[in-house]
Amino acid sequence: MNKYTDVMKNLFLPVFLLAGSLFASCTTAVFKPAPSANPWDDNYLSVAKMEDYRQWGTYNVHDPSCRKLGDYYYMYSTDAIFGENRREAQEKGVPLGYIQMRRSKDLVHWEFLGWAFPEIPGEAVEWVQTHAGGQGATNIWAPYIIPYKDKYRLYYCVSAFGRKTSYIGLAESASPEGPWTQVGCVVRTDDSTAMNAIDPSVIVDDATGKWWMHYGSFFGGLYCVELNPETGLTVNEGDLGHLTARRAHYWKDNLEAPEIIYHPGLKQYYLFTSYDPLMTTYNLRVSRSEAAEGPFTDYFGKAVKDTTNNFPILTAPYRFENHPGWAGTAHCGVFSDGEGNYYLAHQGRLSPQNQLMVLHLRQLFFTPEGWPVVSPERYAGTPSRRFTEADLAGEWEIIRVQEPRYERQLEAGQILWGEGELKEEEWNLSSRFHLLKDGTCNGEMVDVEGKFVLASGKWSFLTENHLLMLDLGTEKIENLIIFAGHDWENETETILFTGLDSRGRSVWGKRIE
Structure with a gap:
């Protein structure tokens, strides 16, 4: 056991209270996902004109x-704008340029x-x-x-x-x-x-x-x-x-x-x-x-x-x-709310063209080993709550976040003109995985080589610390942090997890119907 594990053992409950307020409330009923509309649309072409800048709250970030x-x-960011047209901005009196500000x-x-x-x-x-x-x-x-x-x-x-x-x-x-x-x-x-x-x-x-x-x-x-x-x-x-x-x-x-x-x-x-x-x-x-x-x-x-x-x-x-x-x-900014909760903000480019730049703001947690990890979903104000083992049983989408495997030709660290869309092998894709009520688990899982394979094993939930443990036989993925969050793809509230595997790659999951 290293010194970071010792520190986290001593601070375990306080750290998790700070990094997301996981124990703010308690419930005995089995969790049921509730429909919840997304706060905004990801595609902002309808408000992309220069005179629409007052509607760029989460856009062009x-x-x-x-x-x-x-x-x-307060948020400050590079003046990067989709479809920037300086002539049009000047004609319409839009003060274009020089560090965007939001609050x-x-x-x-x-x-x-x-x-x-x-x-x-x-x-x-x-x-x-x-x-x-x-x-x-x-x-x-x-x-x-x-x-x-x-x-x-x-x-x-x-x-x-x-x-x-x-x-x-x-x-x-x-x-x-x-x-x-x-x-x-x-x-x-x-x-x-x-x-x-x-x-x-x-x-x-x-x-x-x-x-x-x-x-x-x-x-x-x-x-x-x-x-x-x-x-x-x-x-x-x-x-x-x-x-x-x-x-x-x-x-x-x-x-x-x-x-x-x-x-x-x-x-x-x-x-x-x-x-x-x-x-x-x-x-x-x-x-x-x-x-x-x-x-x-x-x-x-x-x-x-x-x-x-x-x-x-x-x-x-x-x-x-x-x-x-x-x-x-x-390219992230990391900050706290002054009460011990941490967040990470970065740009996200909407595929397939990757031209529209949308704010991604995620909750950030610290593992028992003292490493930061981030939510698989963007923050939408979902209230924190406590979960039971029964809440976790069901079907999940899981993503193993890994490094790019496709070798691109780059100039000054950036893509060449005309190569702005991702190749299929550059994606981190989700797979379906089941946590069964009897403590076993099975489904598809991306392996260490980035391939989808069938996997099975056992799972357990450390209720006090809200940690999910997966034992897949040939691989153990431990200390996955469980918390409440918003499912943007399906517009519902759900259960999420985040953590690291033994190779230092993020593992993300969300509970689905």
């Missing part, structure tokens, strides 16, 4: 950063507030275009919000696609809604540097109070640099920091979008990162460290600054029954 500030959750009180219904800046900061434009032959600096990417004393800091990046010519800047405001005052440059890179100044995420060391910014991309990997808490800029001007994560064939095997959080109960820092092309097989990984600045290790104890692909894998393209499926499921 890309690279979200979210935090609860006062009475609202919500319940994490389900989102109000589109507009854009943070009236223009791309001139210093960023000058740096990028001067060092990229006049190219780039056409929009603002990957903002990150963090409060400091009586003001709010908004980090952002401006870049030229496929180049290391990039700029991370900082703006401040007395309100989460602005107006924003430009403070200056945090880090900037060009073709002479190893790293790429995009995708900032900031963490405050719980013990020392030091500020650290994680950033970077496939160019040279991810880096971490110390910030001055008083200024929000680097402690040492021109400092670009130290390496924290990288992949071997970086030009092809994309790595980007670091997101760093701290879990006070587990006393661990978690570094979420995104692999592969953002429009198709984008998938989410996570590593952890006892220090805000690293070093970080993965599920198997491997250092993520080496060039081995790392696990766990939390999300990847997936398709449940009765839905065309989701691609591009990465």
Whole structure:
């Protein structure tokens, strides 16, 4: 038993109470799924015109950063818009561009507030275009919000696609809604540097109070640099920091979008990162460290600054029954509600074309081994409740979330033009599996090679801790976290589970009729 298991054993009930309030209510009747309409449609073509922007509450969301500030959750994201038409926007007086802003009180219904800046900061434009032959600096990417004393800091990046010519800047405001005052440059890179100044995420060391910014991309990997808490800029001007994560064939095997959080109960820092092309097989990984600045290790104890692909894998393209499926499921923002419940937000691209970008916001839990896992379904405000073994008996859809197996030709870590749809072997598909009342189980299951096979065995439910255990003979999948949630594909409330197998791959399930 390792030290993380010991910690979780000591904190087991508190952690699960925090990570989803699983024991908020109690019932003795057998659970029956109740029909419940989805909060919104996944296809937003009807409100995709430039003048429809006030209806983009959960639409055109890309690279979200979210935090609860006062009475609202505020979300900031890259200005990526389906069917963007700047001429049409200008003609109709739509203030298009420069960091989208949203807010919500319940994490389900989102109000589109507009854009943070009236223009791309001139210093960023000058740096990028001067060092990229006049190219780039056409929009603002990957903002990150963090409060400091009586003001709010908004980090952002401006870049030229496929180049290391990039700029991370900082703006401040007395309100989460602005107006924003430009403070200056945090880090900037060009073709002479190893790293790429995009995708900032900031963490405050719980013990020392030091500020650290994680950033970077496939160019040279991810880096971490110390910030001055008083200024929000680097402690040492021109400092670009130290390496924290990288992949071997970086030009092809994309790595980007670091997101760093701290879990006070587990006393661990978690570094979420995104692999592969953002429009198709984008998938989410996570590593952890006892220090805000690293070093970080993965599920198997491997250092993520080496060039081995790392696990766990939390999300990847997936398709449940009765839905065309989701691609591009990465570049996340992770946050808590201040009461110990954690959430993860990311883009989801509606298949098959993968052009429409819809907000995916999922509950996030921690396994008994101290690893984060996410809900297989998007959060829709479903009340938490307690379940019994009898509730779990029945038919389930199960997805084994695994890494992409199709080898694509990529440029700068992204797909080539015309390859925006997923190949069939790139999908994580669901299978039907039965938990029988006598404690046995059987059905289809994806094996470790990604093939559908018939499987059977036994199952049990640890009622006190809400953990499902599967013993399939040749494989045991243990500590699957059971909780209540919304079935988006079938528009009903249901029972869900999430967890990891012994190979560090996510296992998702939902109870169906």
